[in-house]
Amino acid sequence: xxxxxxxxxxLNIQEGKTATLTCNxxxxxxxxxxxxxxxxxxxxxxxxxxxxxxxEKRKERLKVTFDTTLKQSLFHITASQPxxxxxxxxxxxxxxxxxxLTFGKGTKLSVIP
Amino acid sequence: DVKVTQSSRYLVKRTGEKVFLECVQDxxxxxxxxxxxxxxxxxxxxxxxxxxxxxxxxxxxxxxxVSREKKERFSxxxxxxxxxxxxxxxxxxxxxxKETQYFGPGTRLLVL
Numbered sequence: 702x703x704x705x706x707x708x709x710x711x712l713n714i715q716e717g718k719t720a721t722l723t724c725n726x727x728x729x730x731x732x733x734x735x736x737x738x739x740x741x742x743x744x745x746x747x748x749x750x751x752x753x754x755x756x757e758k759r760k761e762r763l764k765v766t767f768d769t770t771l772k773q774s775l776f777h778i779t780a781s782q783p784x785x786x787x788x789x790x791x792x793x794x795x796x797x798x799x800x801x802l803t804f805g806k807g808t809k810l811s812v813i814p
Numbered sequence: 815d816v817k818v819t820q821s822s823r824y825l826v827k828r829t830g831e832k833v834f835l836e837c838v839q840d841x842x843x844x845x846x847x848x849x850x851x852x853x854x855x856x857x858x859x860x861x862x863x864x865x866x867x868x869x870x871x872x873x874x875x876x877x878x879x880v881s882r883e884k885k886e887r888f889s890x891x892x893x894x895x896x897x898x899x900x901x902x903x904x905x906x907x908x909x910x911x912k913e914t915q916y917f918g919p920g921t922r923l924l925v926l
Contacts, residue, residue: 735914744818744904744917745857790857794913800845800864801872802915806856 703728705793707805714781715813722776722808724791729803731793734767734774739788739807748789749776781812817841818918820905826924833892835921837905845908846888847915848872848880850901857904863888864910895925 708723724734733752737745751758751767751774758765764777778785788809792802821836839846847862849872859872861880869880877899881889888907892899902922906915 733913742920742922744906744920745915747914747916750914792915800862800870800908800910800913801847801859802913804857806854 703803705729705791705803705805707789707791707808709808710806711809711811713811713813716781716783718781720778720781720785720810720812722789722791722810724774724776724805726772726793729772729793729795730769731795733794734765735792735794735802736763736765736774736776737790737792737804739790745790778810781810783812783814786810786812818905818907818916820903820918820921822921823919824922824924826926827892827895828926829896831892831895831925833895833923833925835890835892835903835905835923837888837890837907837918838886839888839907839916840886841907841909841916842885843907843916844885844910846882847906847908848878848888848890849904849906850874851904851920852901860890895923897925899923900925 704727706725714720735750736748739745762779766775788807790807791805818839848860849857863869863882879891905918908915
């Protein structure tokens with residue numbers, strides 16, 4: 702069966718360090734992968750999208766990689782700040798006429814001052 | 815900016831009541847979605863709609879129905895609320911061909 706795993710439920714990191722979050726999937730051939738941020742009591746907010754033919758995407762302090770051989774995406778936040786503390790969700794889109802995203806359970810990131 | 819609004823932030827209902835959750839988006843998106851989110855289970859798709867009056871079951875449709883009479887509005891209906899439907903309900907919309915989803919703020923439903 703199809704599966705998406707975000708390896709850590711929670712990740713604590715010191716302010717200023719790089720946070721790295723992992724998203725692994727099995728039995729998927731995603732057309733692209735997205736990362737969302739969710740703050741407590743709020744809906745997820747879109748951050749970045751990376752397509753299957755792209756290796757890396759950047760936006761300000763954020764970087765996403767996508768390795769379709771390893772079936773893995775890494776999400777990096779450089780120079781992390783306490784304001785980056787949130788839950789981060791990865792989501793896969795299989796394409797082929799589907800309208801749906803399938804979400805991972807998320808990793809709760811805490812950036813400690 | 816895309817705006818997705820949900821009718822209530824918090825709702826308390828009794829077992830057996832009929833519950834309506836409303837979602838409105840202002841960006842003329844074709845696709846709309848209803849999810850529930852529970853600790854340890856993540857986001858699970860209940861129903862989605864890719865056009866007015868069209869609906870498709872998601873992963874957990876049992877106990878729910880939906881209505882989409884206008885493009886901007888997507889309603890989730892709990893015909894007879896049960897305690898196991900206590901959850902955070904999230905609505906989202908997307909434009910066909912650009913599958914980024916835009917979420918509303920969520921409705922936290924408590925069924926007593």
